[in-house]
Amino acid sequence: MIAIVQANIGDINSIINFEHKLGRYELQFNDKVRPDKNIEDYSKKALKYLIEDEKGFILLAKEKNQPIGFIIAEIFKHEAPWAKEKNKGVIGLMYIEKKYRNQKIGEALLKKALKWFKKNKVKDIRLHVNARNLQARKFYQKIGFIDYNIEMTLK
Numbered sequence: 001m002i003a004i005v006q007a008n009i010g011d012i013n014s015i016i017n018f019e020h021k022l023g024r025y026e027l028q029f030n031d032k033v034r035p036d037k038n039i040e041d042y043s044k045k046a047l048k049y050l051i052e053d054e055k056g057f058i059l060l061a062k063e064k065n066q067p068i069g070f071i072i073a074e075i076f077k078h079e080a081p082w083a084k085e086k087n088k089g090v091i092g093l094m095y096i097e098k099k100y101r102n103q104k105i106g107e108a109l110l111k112k113a114l115k116w117f118k119k120n121k122v123k124d125i126r127l128h129v130n131a132r133n134l135q136a137r138k139f140y141q142k143i144g145f146i147d148y149n150i151e152m153t154l155k
Contacts, residue, residue, distance in 0.1 A: 001063070002061055002062070002063050002068070002100075002103075002105055002108070003061070003062045003063075004059055004060070004061055004062075004108050004109060004112055005059065005060055005062060006057070006058070006059060006060075007047075007051055007058035007059065007060050007070065008051060009048060009051060009052075011051075011058075011060055011067065012043075012044055012047045012048065012051075014060070014067040014070075015043075015047055015058065015060075015067075015070050016040055016043050016044070016047070018067070018069070018070050018093075018095045019039075019043060019093065019095075021095060021097075022093060022095040025095075026130065026133075029130040029132040029133045030130055030132075032153070050072060050074060055074060055075040055076075056072070056073070056074050056075075057072075057073040057074070057113060057116045058070060058071070058072050058073075059071050059073075059109050059112055059113060061096065061100070061105045061108070061109055063100070068096065068097045068100045068105070069094070069095055069096035069097060069100060069105055069106065069109060070093070070094070070095060070109070071091065071093070071094040071106075071109040071110060071112075071113050072091070072092035072093045072094070073089060073090070073091055073092065073113040073116060073117065074089070074090050074092055075087050075088070075089055075090075075117070075120060075122055076088050076089075076090060078124070083124070084124070085122070085123050085124040087120075087121075087122050087124070088122065088124040088125070088126060089117040089120075089122040089124065089125040089126070090125075090126055090127065091110070091113060091125070091126070091127035092127075094106060094109060094110065096109075106139060107139075107142075107143065110140075110143055111143070114143075126148065127140065127145065128151075131150070
């Protein structure tokens with residue numbers, strides 16, 4: 001049975017391990033990432049902040065108490081004075097171990113994060129996904145996300 005639990009400080013190394021795997025996975029879509037770059041000190045500080053701060057939310061999917069995936073959600077103040085909502089929610093990262101994909105675990109993580117945003121009265125929820133990652137785009141569209149802004153890069 002898969003459990004979805006809120007991350008704690010003891011989970012940081014598992015999350016960093018997932019971040020490395022995600023970076024290597026992203027290479028097929030993005031030649032601008034450096035999964036070899038050691039970002040552990042930065043990640044540890046950022047993850048500790050997100051776990052301890054009320055504006056951050058990290059969930060883990062676990063099977064038999066072993067982490068198999070995660071999602072990071074965070075609430076930010078809108079910078080633009082013309083924004084309808086004063087806060088925006090951002091899904092930062094999400095990763096599921098390959099052998100557990102297509103089992104609705106990502107959907108369970110995402111829906112729990114969306115409930116957290118709703119509990120915190122956040123209506124404007126966003127995420128970034130590589131345009132070439134069609135599987136991820138289809139997944140997010142199935143949940144209800146739509147294309148909003150298009151960021152382009154020079155070849």
